[in-house]
Amino acid sequence: MTNPDVSFVVTAHNAQGRLRAGVGSLLGRAAAMESEVIVVDNGSADLTGAIADELAAEHPSVRALRLRETQLPGVAREAGAQLARGRYLLFLDGGDELVPGSLDALGARLAEAGEDGERREPDVLLFDHARVDWRGDSTPGGDSARLARAGRVFAPLASRPWLLRTSRVLANRLIRRDFHLARRDLFEREGPDEALAAHGSLLAAADIGALDRVCVLRHEPPGSRRSPVSAERYFELFDDYERLMALAGEPAVQNTLFDLMIRHYMAVVAGEDLPRSERARFFHRAAADFARHRPAGYRRPEGLTGIRxxxxxRDTYAGYPALQQANRGRRRLIGAAGAAKRGAGRRAEGLFYQARSRAPLDPNLAVFSAYWDRGVTCNPAAISASLAELAPHIRQVWTVRRAGRALVPPGTTVVSTDERRYWDVMARATYFVNNVNFPDSLVKRPGQIHVQTHHGTPLKRMGVDQLAHPATSRGVDYDALLARCARWDYSVSANRHSSEVWERAYPVGFTSLDHGSPRNDVYYRATADDVLRARARLGLEPGTTALLYAPTHRDHEAGWTPRIDLERFARTLGPGFKVLVRGHYFYDRGASPLSALHRAGSIIDVSDHDSVEELALASDALVTDYSSLMFDYANLDRPILVFADDWETYATTRGVYFDITEEAPGVVARTQDELQEALVSGEWQGAEAARRRAAFRERFCEFDDGRAAERVVRRVFLGETRLPPVVPVALRTPAPTPAEAELTAVRIPAARQSSSHASH
Incomplete structure (x- = not known):
């Protein structure tokens, strides 16, 4: 096999949210240059390594390398480079993406002949890049003017020393592999950033080329996601620049490098990452470098930079803090309005809350909430029950609106937002568990731990992924949303799909708990008696086939009208079927369109039923459109029918992560007649429906095995790291179906009667 033209070396650490998109941008491009991708998982604690392995299995041009322990980025980068076979190397991070058409443009640039007509390959080919924030807004790297000025020649740095001022990253250049091998001393070691490799590759290159084009998009994580840098690593900069200065031969290159070095040093002193206790020592070391490397004819810059x-x-650190303090004066004036606004917000939270927030945290107090204080339900309820069993010393308080208190289980301690007690527990609790966000009024204190459980596997786009769909995201304050999400310490996930989506849709700092969805534990723990009791509560006769119809909310519709003619639906199916209809909780106000049908006996309206899990256990099959309930219900391994009459409209307006009509867990019907025919004919229970359901379960029920809540409690509340392993899907036994449960009920009395006769 011929060697490729380019080897993309992608180093990824805890990059599960963006790795697929990043590697995907490097694949499937019909380009003049052939390429390969080497993904290096740098000791990730999340699913990055598993995703890398999947990509390698799916694409012949991808290879995966997994490092057991997290290494410095330079070490991980070089581990991947050792596997590379391309003429050129491009080093990328796990979230970086290649702009379409870039490979062709880079290939064309490399193929150009020099001014003398002789074709030669540069050691380094520079191009521009852009930084992309969570909104999708891009900021150019700022190198375009310099790259355009460089023209089309391949020449050493001495003829164009200002190219040294291009961004000091490796993601904005192709590096010839033979050159890289000859100068590995510049790439193997890495200080606090890529200064040695970025500057060094240009200083050591025999020829440098430039392309005035943005080729790489860098999805930069928020500040809370950046890996911390130790103080000692900042001091490694002095050794790095000592080596770089030794490579700067021409005076013009020396002058440029000296200016960049001093600016870099001063940025470290002025930054927040270097501890204050180390700044004076760093400053004095920088002053020594200033004196040692000051070039002949040096002229001090103008303005504030010149004062620094x-x-x-003069090695006068005593005057530096005063200069910084004076420079912050203007910033304080600008921020005064914002501070006043925040102060008003704190006053609105009440003096009592502020006072209690100064009290010590209670290490044995946990606050639970679900669905904006609707009641004790969903994933938080499952975690709550497991916590009571495994750690009864931790006191639990639920925040529940007054209207929902009637459904709260006996013995539950509850508070409402209009109570003084609410502010006390919110101020002093150590643990917070919710399937949505807590209110903006909650100020997270150091030491408090927030667990975000979510409430379903995402088919529709969530968080900042909704930005591309203004029909449903218009008016959303995403800055406020991310400020609330930034309180999360943990994010609970049922499958790898969810883990990737949550990290990308909510780009804040949290640890993914790939432990399963706690509310789905019941689908593996429920007994035949539990199933029969659930059916009895609904008045379902033995032998009746119960269909649970649970459609989702549509953002583009103001109200809800069932998309199925339920009266005709029930009449067509006949008396052997019973339709349980659960309207979405967003439509819990006003007159229900189900009331008359319920009174007439055509359907059973279960919209107000307190447990959707009990409804699932009682039913024989699920009929839904795009509700996340299908992902939970699949754990039961019972038939699922997808009624997708408006799929194209829903997918366009709301945005989705994949096409459910192509990857459905069973029969897909586009009209009511198709849906009825599938049920009447028996197709819903056929082999093809079972095959699709099995594939769906393997992908989306990945971590659900009945012990999800236990794993969360042991990890978060008890601090355990050795957790119960997840049982593979093929080895799990879901709760019995209604038919199996009824058969069990018949067998048990028969066995008892036989035993009674034998005793006589």
Whole structure:
């Protein structure tokens, strides 16, 4: 096999949210240059390594390398480079993407002949890049003017020393592999950033080319996601620049490098990452470098930068903090309005809350909530029950609106937002568990731990992924949303799909708990008696086939009208079927369109039933459109029918992550007649429906095995790291179906009667 033209070396650490998109941008491009992708999982604690393995299995041009322990980025990068076979290397991070058409443009640029007509390959080919924030807004790297000025020649740095001022990253350049092998000393070691490799590759290159084009998009994580850098690693910069200065031969190159070095040093001193206790020591070391490397004919810059240079030149650190303090004066004036607004918000939270927030945290107090304080339900309820069993010393308080208190289980301690007690527990609790966000009024204190459980596997787009769909995201304050999400310490996930989506849709700092969806534990723990009791509560006769119809909410519709003619639906199916209809909780106000049908006996309206899990256990099959309930219900391994009459409209307006009509867990019907025919004919129970359901379960029921809540409690509340392993899907036994449960009920009395006769 011929060697490729380019080897993309992608180093990824806890990058599960963006790795697929990043690697995907490097694949499937019909380009003049052949390429390969080497993904290096740098000791990730999430699913990054598993995703890398999947990509390698799916694409012949992808190889995966998994490092057991997290290494410095330079070490991980070089581990991947050792596997590379391409003429050129491009080093990327796990979230970086290649702009379409870039490979062709880079290939064309490399193929150009020099001014003398002789074709030669540069050691480095520079191009521009852009930084992309969570909104999708891009900011160019700022190198375009310099790259355009460089023209089309391949030449050493001495003829164009200003190219040294291009961004000091490796993601904005192709590096010839033979050159890289000859100068591995510049790439193997890495200080606090890529200065040595980025500057060094240009200083050591025999020829440098430039392309005035943005080729790479860098999806930069928020500040809370950046890996911390130790103080000692910042001091490694002095050794790095010592080596770089040794490579800067021409005076013009020396002058440029000296200026960049001093700016870099001063940025470290002025930044927040270097501890204050180390700043004076760093400053004095920088002053020594200033004196040692000051070039002949040096002229101090103008303005504030020049003043900083003067302080460093004289090694006068005592005056530096005063300069910084004076410079912050203007910033304080600008921020005064914002501070006043925040102060008003704190006053609105009440003096009592502020006072209690100064009290010590209670290490044995946990606050639970679900669905904006609707009641004790969903994943938080499952975690709550497991916590009571495994850690009874932790006191639990639920925040429940007054209207929902009637359904709260006996013995539950509850508070409402209009009570003084609410502010006390919110101020002092150590643990917070919710399937949505807590209110903006909650100020997270150091030491408090927030667990976000979510409430379903995402088919529709969530979080900042909705930005591309203004019909449903118009008016959403995404800055406020991310501020609420930034309180999360843990995010609970039922499958890898969810883990990837949550990290990308909510780009804040949290640890993914790939432990399963706690509310789905019941689908493996429920007994035949539980199933029969659930059916009895609904008045379902033995032998009746119960269909649970649970459609989802549509953002583009103001109200809800069932998309199925339920009266005709029930009449067509006949007396052997019973339709349980559960309207979405967003439509719990006003007159229900189900009331008359319920009174007439055509359907059973279960919209107000307190447990959707009990409804699932009682039913023989699920009929839904795009509700996340299908992902939970699949754990039962019972038939699921997808009624997708408006799929194209829903997918366009709401945005989706995949086409459910192609990857459905069973029969897909586009009209009511198709849906009825599938049920009447028996297709819903056929082999093809079972095959599709099995594939769906394997993908989306990945971590659900009946012990999800236990794993969350042991990890978060008890601090355990050795958790019960997840049982593979093929080895699990779901709760019995209604038919199996009824058969069990018949067998048990018969066995008892036989035993009674034998005793006589």
């Amino acid at each position: 240079h003067a302080l460093l030149e």
